[in-house]
Amino acid sequence: xxxxxxCEIAANDEAAPAHRRMRVCAPQIAREAQPGQFAMLQxxxxxxPFLRRxxxxxxxxxxxxxxxxxxxxxxxRLLAAxxxxxxxxxxxxxxxxxxxxxxxxxxILVAGGIGVAPLPAxxxxxxxxxxxxxxxxxxxxxxRFLLCGDVFRSMGCEVYLATDDGSVGEKGVASHxxxxxxxxxxxxxxxCGPMPMMRATAQIAARSGAACQVSLEAQMACGDGAxxxxxxxxxxxxxxxxxxxxxxxxxxxxxxxIDWNAHNFAYDR
Amino acid sequence: MKPNLEVxxxxxxxxxxxxxxxxxxxxxxxxxxxxxxxxxxxxxIKSITxxxxxxxxPPRLVETPAGILNAxxxxxxxxxxxxxxxxxxxxxxxxxxxxxxxGSQPDEYCELARRLEEAHAADAIEANLSCPNVHDAATAxxxxxxxxxxxxxxxxxxxxxxxxxxxxLVKLTPNVADIRxxxxxxxxxxxxxxxxxxxxxxxxxxxxxRRPRLANVIGGLSGPAIRPVALKMVWDASRxxxxxxxxxxxxxxxxxxxxxxxxGANAVAVGSMSFRQPDAALQIVRGLADYLEHHQIPxxxxxxxxxxx
Ligand SMILES: Cc1cc2nc3c(=O)[nH]c(=O)nc-3n(C[C@H](O)[C@H](O)[C@H](O)COP(=O)(O)OP(=O)(O)OC[C@H]3O[C@@H](n4cnc5c(N)ncnc54)[C@H](O)[C@@H]3O)c2cc1C
Ligand SMILES: Cc1cc2nc3c(=O)[nH]c(=O)nc-3n(C[C@H](O)[C@H](O)[C@H](O)COP(=O)(O)O)c2cc1C
Ligand code: FES
Numbered sequence: 001x002x003x004x005x006x007c008e009i010a011a012n013d014e015a016a017p018a019h020r021r022m023r024v025c026a027p028q029i030a031r032e033a034q035p036g037q038f039a040m041l042q043x044x045x046x047x048x049p050f051l052r053r054x055x056x057x058x059x060x061x062x063x064x065x066x067x068x069x070x071x072x073x074x075x076x077r078l079l080a081a082x083x084x085x086x087x088x089x090x091x092x093x094x095x096x097x098x099x100x101x102x103x104x105x106x107x108i109l110v111a112g113g114i115g116v117a118p119l120p121a122x123x124x125x126x127x128x129x130x131x132x133x134x135x136x137x138x139x140x141x142x143x144r145f146l147l148c149g150d151v152f153r154s155m156g157c158e159v160y161l162a163t164d165d166g167s168v169g170e171k172g173v174a175s176h177x178x179x180x181x182x183x184x185x186x187x188x189x190x191x192c193g194p195m196p197m198m199r200a201t202a203q204i205a206a207r208s209g210a211a212c213q214v215s216l217e218a219q220m221a222c223g224d225g226a227x228x229x230x231x232x233x234x235x236x237x238x239x240x241x242x243x244x245x246x247x248x249x250x251x252x253x254x255x256x257x258i259d260w261n262a263h264n265f266a267y268d269r
Numbered sequence: 270m271k272p273n274l275e276v277x278x279x280x281x282x283x284x285x286x287x288x289x290x291x292x293x294x295x296x297x298x299x300x301x302x303x304x305x306x307x308x309x310x311x312x313x314i315k316s317i318t319x320x321x322x323x324x325x326x327p328p329r330l331v332e333t334p335a336g337i338l339n340a341x342x343x344x345x346x347x348x349x350x351x352x353x354x355x356x357x358x359x360x361x362x363x364x365x366x367x368x369x370x371x372g373s374q375p376d377e378y379c380e381l382a383r384r385l386e387e388a389h390a391a392d393a394i395e396a397n398l399s400c401p402n403v404h405d406a407a408t409a410x411x412x413x414x415x416x417x418x419x420x421x422x423x424x425x426x427x428x429x430x431x432x433x434x435x436x437x438l439v440k441l442t443p444n445v446a447d448i449r450x451x452x453x454x455x456x457x458x459x460x461x462x463x464x465x466x467x468x469x470x471x472x473x474x475x476x477x478x479r480r481p482r483l484a485n486v487i488g489g490l491s492g493p494a495i496r497p498v499a500l501k502m503v504w505d506a507s508r509x510x511x512x513x514x515x516x517x518x519x520x521x522x523x524x525x526x527x528x529x530x531x532x533g534a535n536a537v538a539v540g541s542m543s544f545r546q547p548d549a550a551l552q553i554v555r556g557l558a559d560y561l562e563h564h565q566i567p568x569x570x571x572x573x574x575x576x577x578x
Contacts (some may be wrong), residue, residue, distance in 0.1 A: 229330030
């Protein structure tokens, strides 16, 4: 059940240039939050911005949750300015998270850029469910923006890196590294990142017979399935099912259910 | 003494003057996990059409200063699913239901109203004659929303009046030169009340990509940004009407709602604010009761039109 709670900020520190990690004390939310779910954070008391901002749970701790975020615009700038001891209104947990099938032998997490945010909580849960840490592929523009490598290594994950400029790891995108890891029908892939990277990942999964879950993004207003602003096109043809809501039907979807050809990449940033 | 909060819109009794705006509260289910939705004067549902609709291509939503631009395009489950799944939930929870309907012809509105009445799936009908986001009606970029043409407002309202005994509300658009004309047309055709305002047409462009921020190019603006415009339209319309007005547009708090009552609204609807604060409408009911007690006003109806000029 989602809550709307005023929570105390425990920490809000830089994680990389223009990226921060905020930990908030939220025992009720932490008890229920699942990897892949998110919260809507109120960034201002006034109406600039008016809407809350969706953020995935990076970690679900015993009494707290952590968010890892990129400073993009006004809302995230205001988040970045918040100090420990202040309170923030947190609405969550929301959405449908990742599902973990422990009968599958190999689990690979694939992240592009800030898409890495929900994956530490997932790696934790996969490790517990499968008694073995998953493999993780992290892609970023350049070395300075590579996030969470140490977090995954400390969990015992095998970590593969890719950067656009080759400053660390393989030169190229995360989906190229994934291809080299040769997923097969006994592999579960979980991906979060820019839409082109997730489409490429979905195609690799489809070709190799691997199962693939993707965590999508969209502009959101309510987070509760009411406004219908956050939809993406699914492969389901009938009028009532064509548009699926990222906030309540997702954000995690089976990659096969998304109509990747319908997505208009020109609107992505 | 507890002040009276009950209001009437024609034969519709609302236990307090606060409902929610169509399209901002789903079918009630989405918000019932936060509070008792029967505590509201009424729940106004997302516009329903005879058949389910997928709505417009994404992106459909973008934030603008103190507001939201949306081009949802009336995605909805359709009448049959509403009757089978949504109305029973609202009834079970004891909610008073204002069923917002949309059609492309008067016939469609009439069929929706008749079937809702037969199934006891509505306590009032709100006819959405003012959706700016439907491209099948050639309205998305053209001038012709039904609610922009008083003669058509009269035609649709008359047809609906003949089709149903349920209290009839007509929802109007602010995208007109003089709101009094369509409001009077609805009244003369037998409507029990008018709801105003729907969203103001607007647009936003991303200067980096040169693309409109909405795939539909244009959308409807809502939220606190439109509140002063909405308030003035409620004031304009209520002064010439004998029938009640449900006022909406950027209402976020009890003091906002009170402004609308003072300007002449008999009831109010909370829209976009529910997105930010899921129990905003309930908090406004409470804030209104506190205000009446604090000012020793025995009846909320005493506030209606009580602007001091
Ligand atoms: C379910 C979900 C989970 C998310 N989790 C995280 C997370 O863990 N960490 C994180 O950093 N971000 C996450 N995001 C994205 C985050 O919500 C946005 O970056 C944030 O809302 C931007 O707010 P702003 O006010 O700073 O920027 P704005 O001023 O709103 O926007 C700045 C720029 O970013 C673009 N933009 C804003 N939001 C999005 C978006 N959702 N998708 C694509 N472009 C966008 C705008 O078009 C604009 O150009 C998530 C989004 C969703 C839907
Ligand atoms: C996302 C969204 C969807 C809406 N959908 C409908 C709708 O289906 N039918 C309708 O009559 N009005 C619809 N509206 C308009 C609202 O009911 C209301 O008239 C308008 O938003 C102004 O109120 P607000 O500023 O409080 O949101 C919608 C508004 C929003 C923001
Ligand atoms: S954000 Fe409102 S329906 Fe998804």
